[in-house]
Amino acid sequence: MTVVLALAAAILYGVSDFVGGLASRRLSVWPVGLLACTGAFAGSVVLALAEPGNPTGRDLAWGLLAGVGSGSGTAFLYRGLAQGRMGVVAPVSAVGAVLVPLFVALGTGERPDLFAWIGIVVALPGIWLVSREEGAMDGSARDSTQGSTVDGFVDGLVAGLGFGLLFAALGQVPDSAGYWPLATNQVSSILSMLVAALLLGGNPIPRHRAEAIGLVPGLLAALAVVMFILATRHGLLSLSALITSLYPAVTVLLAVVVLRERIHREQAAGLALCATSIVCVSLA
Numbered sequence: 001m002t003v004v005l006a007l008a009a010a011i012l013y014g015v016s017d018f019v020g021g022l023a024s025r026r027l028s029v030w031p032v033g034l035l036a037c038t039g040a041f042a043g044s045v046v047l048a049l050a051e052p053g054n055p056t057g058r059d060l061a062w063g064l065l066a067g068v069g070s071g072s073g074t075a076f077l078y079r080g081l082a083q084g085r086m087g088v089v090a091p092v093s094a095v096g097a098v099l100v101p102l103f104v105a106l107g108t109g110e111r112p113d114l115f116a117w118i119g120i121v122v123a124l125p126g127i128w129l130v131s132r133e134e135g136a137m138d139g140s141a142r143d144s145t146q147g148s149t150v151d152g153f154v155d156g157l158v159a160g161l162g163f164g165l166l167f168a169a170l171g172q173v174p175d176s177a178g179y180w181p182l183a184t185n186q187v188s189s190i191l192s193m194l195v196a197a198l199l200l201g202g203n204p205i206p207r208h209r210a211e212a213i214g215l216v217p218g219l220l221a222a223l224a225v226v227m228f229i230l231a232t233r234h235g236l237l238s239l240s241a242l243i244t245s246l247y248p249a250v251t252v253l254l255a256v257v258v259l260r261e262r263i264h265r266e267q268a269a270g271l272a273l274c275a276t277s278i279v280c281v282s283l284a
Helices: 002-026 029-050 057-082 086-107 114-131 149-170 180-199 209-234 237-244 247-259 265-283
Strands: none
Touching (some): 002 247, 002 265, 029 209, 057 086, 057 180, 086 114, 086 149, 114 247, 114 265, 149 209, 180 209, 209 237
């Protein structure tokens, strides 16, 4: 059940990133990002009203901390992608989203078995490869023309730490808390997105009706977080975060099916490793 729920989270995150990426490419990055956070907040409030639970102040604090990670992670990811550093930003952020909750889980006493460790070891290069642009290995991708590799690495590192903080913090919320911690997560995410946008020189205020499409990836992301929380309640945080972080593979597959983009050799190898990781974790 942990694998099924975490895989559902990965699919929802992948679809969310695909829709959000298209919207950001055709419209303005920051308003789309802000509306995505707003859509996620709206979806989480509906869920919280349906299942309020009995959250403590500690549970809500974990939600707020998760929101700081989500908002800052999204802001630096969007900044890196907007400046043409996808070949560096995407893989670094995706791997960071795995490693942070993994270290937290190990530090709090989780001990994955052998198959789970094989899945973790296989997934890390898989996520890296599936997120890479063609030619990024030799520096010939957009990184070299529109932004330095060092800057792209910093953007990706901060984004990965943010997403890792999101997963690690939400993994501490117990079943009894319901979904109000998720709502506080999204409030904090909106504020973090606003602050990051202003500090990075972006204008997050929506100006066109078309930018309302940003609400859609936000709603999908809210559902993804719910699936992730449910996965952590059925199994280990480390494995839930690992499978959820395979979402770049979903985005790549959607690009192939919908946009007719071709998969280059690095991505094909990455997809194979991601599939192997899912099988190994399923056997754990």
